[in-house]
Amino acid sequence: MSLIQIRNLDVRLGGNTVLRDVSMRVEKGEIITIVGPNGSGKTTLLRAIIGAVGSSTGQVEKRAELRIGYVPQRLQIDVTLPMTVRRFLSLPRPVSDTSAEEVLTDAGVGNMVDRQMVRLSGGQFQRVLLARALLGRPELLLLDEPTQGLDQPGSAAFYRQIETVRQNRGCAVLMVSHELHVVMAASDRVICLNGHVCCHGAPGQVAKAPEYRALFGTGTQGALALYQHEHTHSHHHESDG
Amino acid sequence: MIWLDSFLVRALLAGVGVAISAAPLGCFVVWRRMAYFGDATAHASILGIALALTFSTSIFLGVLVFSLLMAATVSGLSGRGYAMDTVLGVFAHCALAIGLVVASFLSDVRIDLMAYLFGDILAVGKIDLVVIWGGAGLVLLLMWWRWSALLTATLNPDLAYAAGINPRREEFALTVALAVVVAVAIKVMGALLIVALMIIPAATARPYAKTPEHMALIATIIGALSAVGGLQLAYSFDTPTGPTIVCLSAMLFALSTIGGLIRGWVNG
Numbered sequence A: 001m002s003l004i005q006i007r008n009l010d011v012r013l014g015g016n017t018v019l020r021d022v023s024m025r026v027e028k029g030e031i032i033t034i035v036g037p038n039g040s041g042k043t044t045l046l047r048a049i050i051g052a053v054g055s056s057t058g059q060v061e062k063r064a065e066l067r068i069g070y071v072p073q074r075l076q077i078d079v080t081l082p083m084t085v086r087r088f089l090s091l092p093r094p095v096s097d098t099s100a101e102e103v104l105t106d107a108g109v110g111n112m113v114d115r116q117m118v119r120l121s122g123g124q125f126q127r128v129l130l131a132r133a134l135l136g137r138p139e140l141l142l143l144d145e146p147t148q149g150l151d152q153p154g155s156a157a158f159y160r161q162i163e164t165v166r167q168n169r170g171c172a173v174l175m176v177s178h179e180l181h182v183v184m185a186a187s188d189r190v191i192c193l194n195g196h197v198c199c200h201g202a203p204g205q206v207a208k209a210p211e212y213r214a215l216f217g218t219g220t221q222g223a224l225a226l227y228q229h230e231h232t233h234s235h236h237h238e239s240d241g
Numbered sequence B: 001m002i003w004l005d006s007f008l009v010r011a012l013l014a015g016v017g018v019a020i021s022a023a024p025l026g027c028f029v030v031w032r033r034m035a036y037f038g039d040a041t042a043h044a045s046i047l048g049i050a051l052a053l054t055f056s057t058s059i060f061l062g063v064l065v066f067s068l069l070m071a072a073t074v075s076g077l078s079g080r081g082y083a084m085d086t087v088l089g090v091f092a093h094c095a096l097a098i099g100l101v102v103a104s105f106l107s108d109v110r111i112d113l114m115a116y117l118f119g120d121i122l123a124v125g126k127i128d129l130v131v132i133w134g135g136a137g138l139v140l141l142l143m144w145w146r147w148s149a150l151l152t153a154t155l156n157p158d159l160a161y162a163a164g165i166n167p168r169r170e171e172f173a174l175t176v177a178l179a180v181v182v183a184v185a186i187k188v189m190g191a192l193l194i195v196a197l198m199i200i201p202a203a204t205a206r207p208y209a210k211t212p213e214h215m216a217l218i219a220t221i222i223g224a225l226s227a228v229g230g231l232q233l234a235y236s237f238d239t240p241t242g243p244t245i246v247c248l249s250a251m252l253f254a255l256s257t258i259g260g261l262i263r264g265w266v267n268g
Helices: A044-050 A085-090 A097-106 A122-134 A152-170 A180-186 A202-206 A210-216 A222-230 B007-031 B037-054 B059-077 B084-105 B113-118 B126-153 B156-161 B168-187 B194-208 B210-237 B241-266
Strands: A006-013 A017-025 A031-035 A057-062 A070-073 A141-145 A170-175 A189-193 A199-202
Touching: A006 A044, A006 B210, A017 A044, A017 A199, A017 B156, A031 A044, A031 A152, A031 A180, A044 A070, A044 A141, A044 A170, A044 B156, A070 B156, A070 B241, A085 A097, A085 A122, A085 B126, A097 A152, A122 A141, A122 A152, A141 A152, A152 A170, A152 A180, A152 A202, A152 B168, A189 A210, A189 B210, A199 A202, A199 A210, A199 A222, A202 A210, A210 B168, B007 B037, B007 B126, B007 B168, B007 B194, B007 B210, B037 B059, B037 B084, B037 B194, B059 B084, B059 B168, B113 B241, B126 B156, B126 B168, B156 B168, B168 B194, B168 B241, B194 B210, B194 B241
Parallel strands: A031 A170, A031 A189, A070 A141, A141 A170
Antiparallel strands: A006 A017, A006 A057, A189 A199
């Protein structure tokens, strides 16, 4: 059975139809990337899955007792809020030191338990968010533009981390991205969203689809190649961002 | 309990009760940037007092009802075409103005407005002590019960949803706690300076705290010290209690900031 099955989902927010007739499913262990222009309802779709927004019609069907790990878009911790990485991992439910260390290591940020969240670099911060999402041994990871604010090598490194996590843990990944070129090579399937599902399929297929080109132009083919080039020459510049 | 016959002892006990409930709540006010929201809630209490005196009902009840009404109104109006800042600016000042005008009509009731605006050391009776500690206990219980959920919702609403927490419900819990603290604090602190006793101890604690709990604990100690010291100073110098307590906590804040700067400088 699919982890998630969405059937004919409509979401209206403040009088606007944000999503209409969206149907999709997430299978065990696959990486799906949702791409789409700003305001195309990508974040709303993830929020509908976690139950933060209700549907007008249609349904989001989750497999019984599906464990979901969620990495939100733009988590801004106020500088007035003191928060160590360790404490952050124990929100809202306390976790053991062992599992805290384990998820941090899996996310590529071991030895950071005592650091203050507001002092982390962009890349470290996103990895701590990823670590927190891994705590409940999720079968599905939801990531909403997880590399926002990271530079390109930083993003590429982060997506490789996600691939590693998928390999180690076998969880499915559903993520939203605007960095098509960076993400596509790492995805099993791409869903192109613009209020409705424009097209979907394997990354190469989608990149060639006329609906996709109508939204994003044809330039991304070259960018896809650029990413593959970078993939082998990454320098791990993740301190800035 | 004969020692409760001393008005200073009663005021001190009231001050400590108010401070230990205001400080942890104040941390959330700081983290969530709700200072202005707190002010609006507190200012609405003047209208509550005026009407409570008109209809001879309990001041505590009047303040509680109007603080809650204000909080609900402002929450309801936010995100409907007005910036939160503007909504709060309109409502906080209107509530205060209307409250003061209504109070001025109460010529037959001898109302010492200064006492309600700035606090009065003589105002705390034995019944008030019960109400203050009852309210403070309620707020502390609520905070203790919802602490993790509140923190998660404060970090990020969607993070809360994903963990099965409804951030709007947590927000509501905070709003209620805020109204209760305003209601129990009004006699000691006065309507104009209640929020200061929430924010200043929290801000003073910030440079020395590593975790949210740590910050709430330090803020509580600082708040209680300010209340006890401030009340005694107010007694010695015959000054209004609210401003005196706030002056003392402001001094602690200045010391803490300087201390924090020196520490940062020493540690490079």
